[in-house]
Amino acid sequence: MELKDIENFKNQFETNLFFDADIKKLNWFNIGGKTKIFFKPKNLKELKEFLKLYNNRGKIFVLGMGSNVLFKDNIYKGVIIKLSKNFSAISKLKKDTIIAGSACTQKKLAEFALENEISGFEFMYCIPGSVGGGLKMNSGCFGTEFKDKLISLQCIDTKGNIKIIPSNKIKFKYRKIELDENLIFLSATFQGVVSNKKKIKDLMDNLTKKKNNSQPSKIKTGGSTFKNPIDQTTKKAWELIKESVPENVNFGDACISEKHSNFFVNRNNASFDEMNSLINFVKKNVKEKTGISINLEIKIID
Numbered sequence: 633m634e635l636k637d638i639e640n641f642k643n644q645f646e647t648n649l650f651f652d653a654d655i656k657k658l659n660w661f662n663i664g665g666k667t668k669i670f671f672k673p674k675n676l677k678e679l680k681e682f683l684k685l686y687n688n689r690g691k692i693f694v695l696g697m698g699s700n701v702l703f704k705d706n707i708y709k710g711v712i713i714k715l716s717k718n719f720s721a722i723s724k725l726k727k728d729t730i731i732a733g734s735a736c737t738q739k740k741l742a743e744f745a746l747e748n749e750i751s752g753f754e755f756m757y758c759i760p761g762s763v764g765g766g767l768k769m770n771s772g773c774f775g776t777e778f779k780d781k782l783i784s785l786q787c788i789d790t791k792g793n794i795k796i797i798p799s800n801k802i803k804f805k806y807r808k809i810e811l812d813e814n815l816i817f818l819s820a821t822f823q824g825v826v827s828n829k830k831k832i833k834d835l836m837d838n839l840t841k842k843k844n845n846s847q848p849s850k851i852k853t854g855g856s857t858f859k860n861p862i863d864q865t866t867k868k869a870w871e872l873i874k875e876s877v878p879e880n881v882n883f884g885d886a887c888i889s890e891k892h893s894n895f896f897v898n899r900n901n902a903s904f905d906e907m908n909s910l911i912n913f914v915k916k917n918v919k920e921k922t923g924i925s926i927n928l929e930i931k932i933i934d
Contacts, residue, residue: 634689638669641685648672648716649682655703655712658695660760661898662852663907664703669711675718676818680792683816686711688790693933694816696765697737699855704934705904715764719818724748728826729783734764734817738771745824746832752781752824754835758843760855764817769929770809774839779804783821790814807859807929848891852898857911858926869926870894873914876921883909908932 635651642649649671655664668690673679686692691710695701719735722744730750732741742757755776759766767785770778782799789795789812803810858869865872873893881888885902886909889895896910911928918926 635669637685641682645678645681647674647678652707653712655708658712658714659698659701659703659854660852661702661854661902661907663705663898663902663904665705665707667708667710667712670714671711672714672716674716676788679713679715679816680788680794683788683790684792686790688814692790692814692816694764696735696762696768697760699760700765700769700930702854702907702930702932703904704932706934708933713816721819724750725821729821729823731819731821732763733819734762734767736763737761738763738766741822742836746829746836749827749829749832750824751827751832751835752776753822754832754839757836758839763820767817767820768809769807770804771807774842777804779809781822781824783823785820786818787815788818789816794818806862846892848889848895848897851889852902853889853895854930856894856929857896858894858915859929861924861926864924865922867924868894872918872922872924872926876918877914881910881913883907883913886910888914 649669651669652666653670655667656662671682673682693710693712695712695714715735717735719733722730722732722736722741725731728750730741730745738756738759738761741763742753745753755772755774758773759771761771765771766778772778779799784796784798786794786796860869870893877888879888884906885899886906887897887899889897896907898907915926918924
């Protein structure tokens with residue numbers, strides 16, 4: 633990959649662009665090698681100019697909070713883009729409508745909705761990810777998903793063209809939306825319901841309590857590893873894993889959380905191969921014991 637013009641771009645814009653940057657500290661698993669280019673644009677102009685210059689010469693991956701990804705230990709031969717805090721603005725458009733930047737955390741969006749007495753965003757308080765990541769995954773928990781609140785999303789393609797896509801033009805699936813993979817989400821507009829602050833706060837507290845009682849925290853994990861196989865059984869992925877896999881199984885430092893069997897953990901310094909071996913072992917055992925195929929919710933990036 634020719635990088636001379638990218639170096640010139642870095643110097644011209646005095647921007648946060650680095651070559652051969654470490655990936656490990658950019659994700660919750662703390663696993664990964666390096667990326668050829670790491671770019672953290674300060675604003676939309678920088679992002680637009682970079683995309684025009686880069687001109688699809690290699691892979692592009694947009695990283696949110698890093699809570700749902702597993703990187704390989706080799707070199708990512710492309711550019712990893714992480715939107716800066718200038719892409720995290722949030723504001724109220726109408727009494728029940730909010731627009732939030734992709735780099736805004738889902739927790740912050742839920743807190744903003746609480747302060748403005750807008751209900752419907754309580755579930756986001758429990759999801760450790762960005763708005764952009766939530767859009768990409770159609771994230772959800774406790775019976776509500778992004779699709780239920782989304783009015784439209786604003787994005788930019790890899791040639792620097794900005795687009796607005798209404799939610800009725802998007803095909804939503806469980807933990808997935810069907811849109812061009814090359815679109816970079818900039819912001820999204822959501823609609824909730826005007827409510828009482830105390831009711832909203834009580835629901836947020838209740839959901840948080842449920843989450844803390846069942847899910848591990850403050851450990852190196854990617855969150856739910858597998859999707860729930862909703863078209864094959866009423867059982868959750870964690871139930872299938874619990875009845876199919878020994879509790880103390882591990883591959884090096886890659887192991888399964890004692891608190892939640894669908895949360896895989898980097899106990900200390902696990903490699904990608906160790907975590908991937910654990911993933912494949914669990915998938916194989918669930919299939920052999922139950923006849924049900926489970927598919928990854930986390931994204932493996934190579």
